Amino acid sequence: MSEAVLIIGGGPAGLAAAASLADLGVEAVLVEKEPELGGTPKKYAYSKLVPDLRPAQETLAPLVQRVQGREGLRVLTDARPTAVSGKAGDFKVRLAGPAGEEELSAGAIIVATGFEHFDARRDTKYGYGIYPDVVDIRDMERMLSEPQLKRPSDGQVPQRVGFILCVGSRDRMVGNTYCSRVCCSVCCVQAIEVKEKNPSAEVYIFYMDIRTYGLLENLYWEAQEEHGVLFVKGRVGEILPRDGQLMVKGEDTLLRGPFEVPFDLMVLASGMEPGEGTVQVAELLNLAREPNGFLAPRDSHTAPLEAAVEGVFLAGADLAPKFSDDAVAEGAGAAVRAAAFLRSRAGR
Amino acid sequence: MAVKGEGIVERSLVEDDHILEQEKLIIEGVDVSGRWNTFLAPRVQEDYTPSLEAEVRALGVGENIRRCWQCGMCTASCTANSVYPDFNPRHFIYLVKLGDVQRLAKLADVVWRCVGCYKCSQRCPREVNPAEVMEAIGVIVHRRWGERVAREEQVGTGAYKKQIYGTGRLNLATLMAADLRGLGRQRELLSAEQMRIGMKMFRDSRLFHTLRLGRAPGWSRLRRVLEEHRRSREEVHP
Amino acid sequence: MSAVAYYPGCALKSIDLAYDVSSVAVCRELGLSLEEIRGYNCCGIGELKSDGDVAYVLPTRILALAEGQNLGEVMAPCSVCYGELARAQSVLAQDAARRGRVNGMLQAAGERPYTREVKVRHLLEYLYREAGPEKVAAQVRQPLKGLRVAPYYGCLYTRPGWFTQAGRDPALDNPERPHFMADLLDAAGATVVDHPNQVSCCGGRNVVQDEEGTALLDYRILSGAKEEGAQVLALICPKCSGALDINQTKAIARHGEGARLPVVYLTQLLGLAFGLGRGQLRLGDMESGAAALLQASGFRS
Structure with missing residues (x-):
C-alpha cells in the first residue's frame, strides 16, 4: 500500500497536478521525459499563449515554480516509466532516468502525457519539409519568439504571410477526422503577432470555418478589426515554388473560382495528435483510447478525469485537443480526484 | 447591331436570361434603346428541390455527396477547372444538394468536361470522391437535359459503352471510327494522317493485332446478364 | 519467386504493343516471372462507372481469372486498368453486399466468382519493389x-x-x-x-x-x-x-x-x-x- 501519487508528464496539466497535490499534503513524484519542465509549450518555445496572449514564459514560469522545493514532491526530468505492475493502491513502477533505473511504489497515477503536433510532411501536397518557407504553427511559435519574424529560406522579413487551417485535422485522407480545437485561435494570435512585428505585412487566413469557440471569439474579431487580417474562404490545393516565392493555388469559394497567389511565407495549422508518450503510457497501463487515439475517460460526466483502470487519473491534451489553461484546470482536478481516492482507501 | 448586355462591366458574371434589355424602346419621346434600358433580373433563390440529391445518391457512384462541406479542395485541385472555369465541382455539388435545377440546367454542357484525373478525390478531406460524384451528376444531366450536352460527348460515351458491353474488349481503332462516324466526320478516317498511321500499323503488325482483339471469351453470356441489369436499372430510374 | 498475374489489357495487345513487349522483356531481364491472364476482358476504362454494380463486373472478372490461375497478385502496366482493378478490389473488400451482387452477375453468366483477395499492383511499383534501382x-x-x-x-x-x-x-x-x-x-x-x-x-x-x-x-x-x-x-x-x-x-x-x-x-x-x-x-x-x-x-x- 502506497500513499504517493505518480504524475507522468511535466506539461501544464502535470505541473498543476503536482502543485495541487503538494498543496493537499499528498506525497507525489513528477516524471518528465524531456530535460526541462513545461511540456510542449516549453519544448517548442511557444511565443504567446491563449487566452490572454501573455508570453509563454510568463505563463509557464509560475507553473514550474509551484512544483520546486515542495515538501513531499520529487521532480524527475529526463525520465520515463518503462514498466508498471501491481494495481490501484500499490502500483510498482519502473523508471528509467539519467541516474539509471529505479523502482517506486505509487497508490495512484495521474497520466498527463499531452499531445504532439501533426507532422505536416504526411500531407504532401503542401511541400512541408521540402520548401523551407512552408512552416507549421509549431515552427511559427519559435519564429515569433524572436524579435523579428524572418522567413527561413533567406532571412528576409516576409511581406505576405498566409495561414492554412485544418492541416492534419478534419481530414479523412490523413486519418484524423476530429477538430484540433486550438488551431483557429492560435492562427488568429499568430496573425496578430505577425502584424504587430511588421504592421505593413499582409496576412491572410484560408479557412473552411472559424472555430474560435466561446470567449475566444474576441481573438477572431480582434484579428479582423484591430489588425486587418484577411480571411479567405476556401481550401488551398497545393503550394509550388516560383521565383523565390510560394505560389499558393486554391479555390476561393465565395468568388467561386480558382486563385494562384504568391506568398512569402505559408503557415500550416498542423493539428494535435496523441503524442508518442501518450501511446506508450496507454500501453503500459492498459488504458482505453477513443477512436482517434486519445485517452478515454471512464465516464464523460461522472468520471471525466479517471481512466477505466482503477487508480489511474487523466488530465490535459492526452484526453483531447485543448488549450493549456484547460489542461491546468484538469491537472488540479485530477489531483483532487487522486487524493480523494487515496484517502478513501486509507479509511477502509 | 449591339450585343445584349454589352454595357455591363462584368458581363461574364451575369447570366444571359437575367439581362432585360429592349432593342428598341422610346419612353416619352426619349430613345432609350439597347443599353440605355438595361435591367438585371434579381437572382433570388425561390425554392429547393431535394429530390435532385436523392437522384444522385441513388446512382451508387454519387453516394458520398452528403459528406461535402463545400471547402473547395476539389475545385482547387481540378484539372478541368483550369481549362473551363465554369467546371467547378464544388459548385455542382452545391447545386445538386440544394436542388437548384435551373442553374444546373444552364451548366448541362459543362459537367462532362471532367477528365477523371481524381486529383479532387485524392485530396478531398471528407472523401466525398468528387470525381465519381461528377460522374453521377453527369448521368442526371444526360437524363434531364441530354439535348443540351455536346454531341461529341453523347457520341463518345455511347460508342465506349456499345463496344465494351458488346465485345468485352476495347478496340481503339474501331472505337475512333465509330466516334467519327457518329459525328459525321467519317471523312477524317481517310485523311492523309490517318492513312499514314494505318499503313505504318499494317507494316509493323499492330493492325493485325488490333484485328485479332475480337471478343473476350464467353462474352455473349455475360453481355446478356449485364444488359439485363442495365435495363432494370434504367427502369428504376427512368 | 512466385509468378504474378500479368494483365496487359486491350491497348497493350493492339496499338500500344510496344508497352506490352517491352514490359515483358524488361521483367524477364530482371528475373521477374509473369503469367499472363488467359481470356481477359476490358477493365471498363473508367467509362462505365455511372452504371453502378454492372461496372464492377468487368474488373472483378479479371481478378477472378487471376484467382482461377492460382495467382494472388495481378500486375497491370496500364494505369487505367490498374485504377479500375484497384477500385474494384478495394470497394469489394469493404462492401460484402456489392461483392455478392457482382459475383451473382458473374455466376449467372457461368463465370467464376471472385472469392479470395487478389492484390493489385502497377507495373512501376512492381518493378521498383521486386527489382529496384540496384537490380x-x-x-x-x-x-x-x-x-x-x-x-x-x-x-x-x-x-x-x-x-x-x-x-x-x-x-x-x-x-x-x-x-x-x-x-x-x-x-x-x-x-x-x-x-x-x-x-x-x-x-x-x-x-x-x-x-x-x-x-x-x-x-x-x-x-x-x-x-x-x-x-x-x-x-x-x-x-x-x-x-x-x-x-x-x-x-x-x-x-x-x-x-x-x-x-x-x-x-x-x-x-x-x-x-x-x-x-x-x-x-x-x-x-x-x-x-x-x-x-x-x-x-x-
Missing part, C-alpha cells in the same frame, strides 16, 4: 548517359489513395510527389529532369470528344518538361500515350513548337539500357520521334 543498375549494358528524361506519372498510378492505398501503404509511391520512375531512370544512367506537371492530367479521357481541352493540357505537360531541359518524356500509361504521343501534333498545331517532345514508355528506356533488341522495344511505334532521337544520341537497339 536495374546491375542489368544495364548501355547506360543512358547524357539522356535527359522527364518522368511523367499521370493520374491513376496512385490516385485516389483510398483505392490504391498510395500514401497509406509505405510500400507504394507518394501520390503527390512520386519518385519511383525517377529512381529507376537514374539507375539506368539517365539524367532525370524535374518538371512541374508530373502528376497532372493529360486529358486522355476526352481526347476525341474535346480536342481543344486535351491539346491545352498536353501542351502544359510537354512544354513544361521541355523548358526544364528534357529531351524525352517517359510514360507508364497507354492512355497518356494516346494524348501526349499520338495527339501531340494537335497540341503543336494549337499551341506551337513548345509542345514538340519525343515520348516513350519507361520500359522502352529500361530495355534500351539493358541492351534489348528492336523487336522487344518497338521504338518506331511511337509517333513523336523517340526512335530518331535515341538513335541520334548514339543508343543502339
Whole structure:
C-alpha cells in the first residue's frame, strides 16, 4: 500500500497536478521525459499563449515554480516509466532516468502525457519539409519568439504571410477526422503577432470555418478589426515554388473560382495528435483510447478525469485537443480526484 | 447591331436570361434603346428541390455527396477547372444538394468536361470522391437535359459503352471510327494522317493485332446478364 | 519467386504493343516471372462507372481469372486498368453486399466468382519493389548517359489513395510527389529532369470528344518538361500515350513548337539500357520521334 501519487508528464496539466497535490499534503513524484519542465509549450518555445496572449514564459514560469522545493514532491526530468505492475493502491513502477533505473511504489497515477503536433510532411501536397518557407504553427511559435519574424529560406522579413487551417485535422485522407480545437485561435494570435512585428505585412487566413469557440471569439474579431487580417474562404490545393516565392493555388469559394497567389511565407495549422508518450503510457497501463487515439475517460460526466483502470487519473491534451489553461484546470482536478481516492482507501 | 448586355462591366458574371434589355424602346419621346434600358433580373433563390440529391445518391457512384462541406479542395485541385472555369465541382455539388435545377440546367454542357484525373478525390478531406460524384451528376444531366450536352460527348460515351458491353474488349481503332462516324466526320478516317498511321500499323503488325482483339471469351453470356441489369436499372430510374 | 498475374489489357495487345513487349522483356531481364491472364476482358476504362454494380463486373472478372490461375497478385502496366482493378478490389473488400451482387452477375453468366483477395499492383511499383534501382543498375549494358528524361506519372498510378492505398501503404509511391520512375531512370544512367506537371492530367479521357481541352493540357505537360531541359518524356500509361504521343501534333498545331517532345514508355528506356533488341522495344511505334532521337544520341537497339 502506497500513499504517493505518480504524475507522468511535466506539461501544464502535470505541473498543476503536482502543485495541487503538494498543496493537499499528498506525497507525489513528477516524471518528465524531456530535460526541462513545461511540456510542449516549453519544448517548442511557444511565443504567446491563449487566452490572454501573455508570453509563454510568463505563463509557464509560475507553473514550474509551484512544483520546486515542495515538501513531499520529487521532480524527475529526463525520465520515463518503462514498466508498471501491481494495481490501484500499490502500483510498482519502473523508471528509467539519467541516474539509471529505479523502482517506486505509487497508490495512484495521474497520466498527463499531452499531445504532439501533426507532422505536416504526411500531407504532401503542401511541400512541408521540402520548401523551407512552408512552416507549421509549431515552427511559427519559435519564429515569433524572436524579435523579428524572418522567413527561413533567406532571412528576409516576409511581406505576405498566409495561414492554412485544418492541416492534419478534419481530414479523412490523413486519418484524423476530429477538430484540433486550438488551431483557429492560435492562427488568429499568430496573425496578430505577425502584424504587430511588421504592421505593413499582409496576412491572410484560408479557412473552411472559424472555430474560435466561446470567449475566444474576441481573438477572431480582434484579428479582423484591430489588425486587418484577411480571411479567405476556401481550401488551398497545393503550394509550388516560383521565383523565390510560394505560389499558393486554391479555390476561393465565395468568388467561386480558382486563385494562384504568391506568398512569402505559408503557415500550416498542423493539428494535435496523441503524442508518442501518450501511446506508450496507454500501453503500459492498459488504458482505453477513443477512436482517434486519445485517452478515454471512464465516464464523460461522472468520471471525466479517471481512466477505466482503477487508480489511474487523466488530465490535459492526452484526453483531447485543448488549450493549456484547460489542461491546468484538469491537472488540479485530477489531483483532487487522486487524493480523494487515496484517502478513501486509507479509511477502509 | 449591339450585343445584349454589352454595357455591363462584368458581363461574364451575369447570366444571359437575367439581362432585360429592349432593342428598341422610346419612353416619352426619349430613345432609350439597347443599353440605355438595361435591367438585371434579381437572382433570388425561390425554392429547393431535394429530390435532385436523392437522384444522385441513388446512382451508387454519387453516394458520398452528403459528406461535402463545400471547402473547395476539389475545385482547387481540378484539372478541368483550369481549362473551363465554369467546371467547378464544388459548385455542382452545391447545386445538386440544394436542388437548384435551373442553374444546373444552364451548366448541362459543362459537367462532362471532367477528365477523371481524381486529383479532387485524392485530396478531398471528407472523401466525398468528387470525381465519381461528377460522374453521377453527369448521368442526371444526360437524363434531364441530354439535348443540351455536346454531341461529341453523347457520341463518345455511347460508342465506349456499345463496344465494351458488346465485345468485352476495347478496340481503339474501331472505337475512333465509330466516334467519327457518329459525328459525321467519317471523312477524317481517310485523311492523309490517318492513312499514314494505318499503313505504318499494317507494316509493323499492330493492325493485325488490333484485328485479332475480337471478343473476350464467353462474352455473349455475360453481355446478356449485364444488359439485363442495365435495363432494370434504367427502369428504376427512368 | 512466385509468378504474378500479368494483365496487359486491350491497348497493350493492339496499338500500344510496344508497352506490352517491352514490359515483358524488361521483367524477364530482371528475373521477374509473369503469367499472363488467359481470356481477359476490358477493365471498363473508367467509362462505365455511372452504371453502378454492372461496372464492377468487368474488373472483378479479371481478378477472378487471376484467382482461377492460382495467382494472388495481378500486375497491370496500364494505369487505367490498374485504377479500375484497384477500385474494384478495394470497394469489394469493404462492401460484402456489392461483392455478392457482382459475383451473382458473374455466376449467372457461368463465370467464376471472385472469392479470395487478389492484390493489385502497377507495373512501376512492381518493378521498383521486386527489382529496384540496384537490380536495374546491375542489368544495364548501355547506360543512358547524357539522356535527359522527364518522368511523367499521370493520374491513376496512385490516385485516389483510398483505392490504391498510395500514401497509406509505405510500400507504394507518394501520390503527390512520386519518385519511383525517377529512381529507376537514374539507375539506368539517365539524367532525370524535374518538371512541374508530373502528376497532372493529360486529358486522355476526352481526347476525341474535346480536342481543344486535351491539346491545352498536353501542351502544359510537354512544354513544361521541355523548358526544364528534357529531351524525352517517359510514360507508364497507354492512355497518356494516346494524348501526349499520338495527339501531340494537335497540341503543336494549337499551341506551337513548345509542345514538340519525343515520348516513350519507361520500359522502352529500361530495355534500351539493358541492351534489348528492336523487336522487344518497338521504338518506331511511337509517333513523336523517340526512335530518331535515341538513335541520334548514339543508343543502339
